[in-house]
Amino acid sequence: MNGTTPLVEISMGIDAFASEWLHCDRISSYLARMVSHSRTDSLLYANLLSSALNELLETAFAHHGPDGNFCCRVSRAGESDVIELDLPCDEQALSFYRAAADRLGQPDLAAAYHAALFAPEAADPHLGLLEVAVDYRARITILPEQGNRLKLAAEMVLEGAAA
Amino acid sequence: MSVDRSYQASFNENNQEFVIAGKLRPQNAAEIKPLADALARSLAQVRGTVYLNVKRLARLNNVAFRAIASVVTQVCGTRPDLRVEVVTSSVMGWSTRKFQPLAERLPNVTVNEYDKDFYPGQSYLEEGGFIPILRNQTKLTWHHEKHLLPRHGLRPGMTMADVCCGIGDFAVLARKEFSPASIIALDHSRTSLDYARKVAADFGITGIEYVYGDASEMVLEDNQFDFVTCRHSLQVFDRPELILRELFRICKPGGRVYITNEKNSHCLGEPRAESIQWTYNEVARLWADYKMDIELGPKSRRYMLDAGFEDIRVDSFMVTNLDGDPQGFADIIQSWENVYAGEMARDRGDPPEFLARFRQGFQDHIHAALHPKGYAGWPIWAASGRKPT
Numbered sequence: 001m002n003g004t005t006p007l008v009e010i011s012m013g014i015d016a017f018a019s020e021w022l023h024c025d026r027i028s029s030y031l032a033r034m035v036s037h038s039r040t041d042s043l044l045y046a047n048l049l050s051s052a053l054n055e056l057l058e059t060a061f062a063h064h065g066p067d068g069n070f071c072c073r074v075s076r077a078g079e080s081d082v083i084e085l086d087l088p089c090d091e092q093a094l095s096f097y098r099a100a101a102d103r104l105g106q107p108d109l110a111a112a113y114h115a116a117l118f119a120p121e122a123a124d125p126h127l128g129l130l131e132v133a134v135d136y137r138a139r140i141t142i143l144p145e146q147g148n149r150l151k152l153a154a155e156m157v158l159e160g161a162a163a
Numbered sequence: 164m165s166v167d168r169s170y171q172a173s174f175n176e177n178n179q180e181f182v183i184a185g186k187l188r189p190q191n192a193a194e195i196k197p198l199a200d201a202l203a204r205s206l207a208q209v210r211g212t213v214y215l216n217v218k219r220l221a222r223l224n225n226v227a228f229r230a231i232a233s234v235v236t237q238v239c240g241t242r243p244d245l246r247v248e249v250v251t252s253s254v255m256g257w258s259t260r261k262f263q264p265l266a267e268r269l270p271n272v273t274v275n276e277y278d279k280d281f282y283p284g285q286s287y288l289e290e291g292g293f294i295p296i297l298r299n300q301t302k303l304t305w306h307h308e309k310h311l312l313p314r315h316g317l318r319p320g321m322t323m324a325d326v327c328c329g330i331g332d333f334a335v336l337a338r339k340e341f342s343p344a345s346i347i348a349l350d351h352s353r354t355s356l357d358y359a360r361k362v363a364a365d366f367g368i369t370g371i372e373y374v375y376g377d378a379s380e381m382v383l384e385d386n387q388f389d390f391v392t393c394r395h396s397l398q399v400f401d402r403p404e405l406i407l408r409e410l411f412r413i414c415k416p417g418g419r420v421y422i423t424n425e426k427n428s429h430c431l432g433e434p435r436a437e438s439i440q441w442t443y444n445e446v447a448r449l450w451a452d453y454k455m456d457i458e459l460g461p462k463s464r465r466y467m468l469d470a471g472f473e474d475i476r477v478d479s480f481m482v483t484n485l486d487g488d489p490q491g492f493a494d495i496i497q498s499w500e501n502v503y504a505g506e507m508a509r510d511r512g513d514p515p516e517f518l519a520r521f522r523q524g525f526q527d528h529i530h531a532a533l534h535p536k537g538y539a540g541w542p543i544w545a546a547s548g549r550k551p552t
Contacts, residue, residue, distance in 0.1 A: 041373070114267075117225070
């Protein structure tokens with residue numbers, strides 16, 4: 001992203017990433033720890049960043065195209081950190097992310113998030129993205145790219161964001 | 164596919180408390196069903212108020228949250244008499260905000276951010292007023308401790324944690340004198356940490372990471388420090404054994420934990436010894452009323468043995484008015500009077516005649532410290548133990 005300094009990036013085949021659920025936890029914990037050292041309270045920051053990043057990774061784990069490279073990058077601009085997921089997308093996944101972008105553009109996201117959080121039946125597939133937008137006040141952008149790929153970016157200021 | 168079992172869940176019938184700790188990031192509801200079932204069974208047994216303790220739950224995804232929320236919602240729907248108190252921690256950052264919507268949906272659920280209740284007298288010690296005390300105290304105790312620390316195992320290049328670091332001055336002194344590889348300095352007072360960070364920034368001090376945390380429930384991982392210090396702090400907690408358990412946990416096998424504590428009733432001075440003695444006996448009673456043990460120093464050996472440490476080493480030393488500037492010693496005593504008599508005894512509801520006599524003992528101690536022929540002392544016990552390999 002423009003104006004940000006890349007801090008760390010993990011790249012692998014999407015099939016490798018999606019072969020193991022624990023990758024979401026491992027990657028989010030590792031990256032959060034790596035980029036939090038220079039924050040005022042590194043433990044608290046890593047906790048918050050890991051929680052937000054894990055929700056994004058779990059979303060990507062469930063919704064992606066079949067082949068291609070998967071990349072998770074964290075960049076920084078002052079107090080903001082930007083998480084970028086770059087992933088292959090087939091038509092079904094693109095449709096999922098288009099619908100997500102529409103919902104994230106709606107007013108009263110908090111009400112939508114709380115409704116999804118307590119939905120009695122199956123989990124709302126956009127729940128993780130809604131949570132990151134509401135609880136972590138992230139500005140999320142979802143941009144389809146050439147070659148059946150998609151870039152999802154979440155920009156957030158977590159310092160001082162503890163509840 | 165591997166299932167992550169890095170969480171612990173337990174139910175204490177006597178406390179009506181269901182505790183979940185660790186990390187809960189399951190892929191699907193089936194993975195978390197054993198925990199959800201255990202929670203449902205526990206809630207079915209209780210009456211009145213039940214505590215859902217998540218203060219050491221470091222990670223939680225939405226799959227797990229929904230499973231927990233579903234059980235609580237079902238039970239609360241059929242048991243309007245039941246109160247569910249979710250106990251979160253400010254240390255985790257996300258948990259209070261995550262569980263709050265549950266309380267907003269269900270009238271019999273509340274969310275309480277734990278911490279204050281655990282430390283009954285700590286608000287006196289955490290905020291503002293105690294910073295001058297801490298600054299002066301460290302200056303005078305360092306005079307003794309810098310000679311003791313090598314005997315207790317501190318060496319250059321070690322990874323070190325200073326738990327309950329206060330305003331961070333001990334960490335700074337240890338860094339300069341012993342050159343540890345790194346220091347994590349943890350405290351539960353944001354005021355103190357802000358002060359510590361500002362001092363570090365102003366003086367260009369590096370290699371110390373100041374973090375917010377709860378000494379009894381630290382987010383730090385097991386077995387990661389060669390040397391763990393916790394000074395003048397076990398005496399502040401009503402359950403020091405819980406803190407020691409945490410210090411033990413984060414210490415590497417073969418590493419050492421170093422603690423210092425006081426026995427305030429042994430403070431002494433000449434002249435006016437009797438008045439001084441009376442006041443410090445009352446200090447011990449006052450702290451006990453706030454469920455803190457300012458007499459803990461000589462009990463250190465027992466606490467460390469009970470916590471599982473070996474090779475216990477204990478030293479005691481007397482900080483006196485002859486250690487440096489007597490005014491520095493007198494300033495500490497004045498700070499004690501301000502907090503103990505001016506705040507704690509007053510808030511306990513002590514009558515004016517008691518407060519006057521109580522204050523007089525501090526003033527007599529100051530008099531002894533500044534008297535050209537006087538002697539004033541404040542005894543401290545330093546103890547350390549090795550974590551078995």
